[in-house]
Amino acid sequence: MTTAGTAGRAARGGAQIAGAMFVMNVATYGYTVLAARLLGPGSYGGFAAVMNLLLVVSVVALALQATAARRISADVDHVAQIERGVLQVSWYAALALGGVLLLLFPVVERVLRLDSSATALLVAATAVPLTAMGGQAGVLQGERRWRALGAVYVAAGVPRLLIGVSLLAWQPSEFLAVLAVGVGALAPVATGWWLLRPQRTTGAEADRHRGTAILRESLANSQALLAYFALSNLDIVVARNVLGGYESGLYAGGLILTKAMLFLPQFVVVVAFPSMVETAQRASTLSRSLGVIAGLGALGTLGCALLPELALVFIGGGEFASILDRLWLFALLGTVLAMLQLLVYSVLARQGRRSSVLLWLALTAMLVVGSTAETLAGLVVRVIVVDATLLAVLLALSAWLLRRDASTPQPTGSLTR
Numbered sequence: 001m002t003t004a005g006t007a008g009r010a011a012r013g014g015a016q017i018a019g020a021m022f023v024m025n026v027a028t029y030g031y032t033v034l035a036a037r038l039l040g041p042g043s044y045g046g047f048a049a050v051m052n053l054l055l056v057v058s059v060v061a062l063a064l065q066a067t068a069a070r071r072i073s074a075d076v077d078h079v080a081q082i083e084r085g086v087l088q089v090s091w092y093a094a095l096a097l098g099g100v101l102l103l104l105f106p107v108v109e110r111v112l113r114l115d116s117s118a119t120a121l122l123v124a125a126t127a128v129p130l131t132a133m134g135g136q137a138g139v140l141q142g143e144r145r146w147r148a149l150g151a152v153y154v155a156a157g158v159p160r161l162l163i164g165v166s167l168l169a170w171q172p173s174e175f176l177a178v179l180a181v182g183v184g185a186l187a188p189v190a191t192g193w194w195l196l197r198p199q200r201t202t203g204a205e206a207d208r209h210r211g212t213a214i215l216r217e218s219l220a221n222s223q224a225l226l227a228y229f230a231l232s233n234l235d236i237v238v239a240r241n242v243l244g245g246y247e248s249g250l251y252a253g254g255l256i257l258t259k260a261m262l263f264l265p266q267f268v269v270v271v272a273f274p275s276m277v278e279t280a281q282r283a284s285t286l287s288r289s290l291g292v293i294a295g296l297g298a299l300g301t302l303g304c305a306l307l308p309e310l311a312l313v314f315i316g317g318g319e320f321a322s323i324l325d326r327l328w329l330f331a332l333l334g335t336v337l338a339m340l341q342l343l344v345y346s347v348l349a350r351q352g353r354r355s356s357v358l359l360w361l362a363l364t365a366m367l368v369v370g371s372t373a374e375t376l377a378g379l380v381v382r383v384i385v386v387d388a389t390l391l392a393v394l395l396a397l398s399a400w401l402l403r404r405d406a407s408t409p410q411p412t413g414s415l416t417r
Contacts, residue, residue: 020150041249061134068138090135261334297335
């Protein structure tokens with residue numbers, strides 16, 4: 001295929017995924033705003049803490065997705081074997097993770113200060129379909145089946161909104177808000193199963209694509225993604241412990257905007273990742289993608305600074321007016337996190353290991369520095385400083401490593417072309 005043809009295919013794929021993820025994010029965002037309005041700052045803090053925990057738990061699904069997409073992009077001759085192995089490992093991992101969270105539900109209830117044990121048990125149940133979806137999405141992403149992947153993403157957002165509206169209109173409560181998320185998580189798994197239902201003709205097989213190898217890579221990816229998602233989500237846990245219940249609820253409201261800025265350019269990461277697997281395209285893809293994310297983030301942050309009253313409407317309305325003049329800070333935090341996410345996936349694409357240590361160091365710094373905050377503004381500024389420092393270090397390190405990798409021949413049979 002010519003360069004123009006490849007670029008055109010990437011552009012069409014980007015448009016399809018952008019549209020699907022826009023629908024998913026609008027539905028997810030709409031449900032979050034609905035929950036904030038109906039639950040209020042007091043109860044919403046607990047729901048937000050659960051959602052952030054589920055995002056951290058979802059690192060297993062994302063690791064499986066990254067593993068599948070990377071392997072299929074790098075070794076198209078073994079797609080059938082990779083697909084079969086990834087889907088099997090995904091279900092084993094989903095059941096194992098659900099079992100672990102089931103055993104830990106008393107800890108979840110206490111740390112997040114939830115209203116009931118039932119809500120903590122829902123976290124364990126929800127983790128199973130969320131994890132299984134990861135392997136399905138990874139196969140579709142690696143094969144660049146953007147329309148099919150888009151259908152999975154739409155199914156991950158719309159049912160949650162519809163179910164959530166029905167349940168919270170009936171009885172606004174922390175438990176029902178989380179229940180809607182759990183039931184809605186079944187829809188993308190069913191969609192992925194249907195799209196992958198036709199069995200592939202068995203092709204060539206290799207030891208490097210057996211289930212144990214897939215599991216090892218997924219575990220390695222998980223630790224890097226776990227560090228990133230812990231860094232980007234555990235600040236609400238810090239807020240719940242260093243701020244009062246009302247102020248932590250306000251902080252959770254601000255994080256709605258942060259998540260919107262993080263999820264807005266997520267389609268860039270999805271489309272760019274398969275290209276970042278290939279050494280020849282890695283540097284150019286990373287630089288272009290960072291530019292797109294930074295541009296979108298700058299527009300969003302400026303908009304929140306100039307029109308904070310409009311931004312307030314989208315995070316829950318007047319009950320969160322106390323953070324009106326700080327909304328741009330939450331938008332800036334989301335932009336930094338979005339750029340960090342792309343750099344983390346660049347590390348996964350080249351199968352880097354040492355870079356992930358920096359994520360764990362930054363997480364430790366965020367927890368330590370964040371615990372010294374006494375006000376909402378103090379906490380969000382501390383988190384931004386830690387994340388921005390990590391972004392600068394990772395960006396410099398990635399630039400050096402990409403130049404080095406570009407000048408180093410890849411060994412025959414390597415999975416990182």
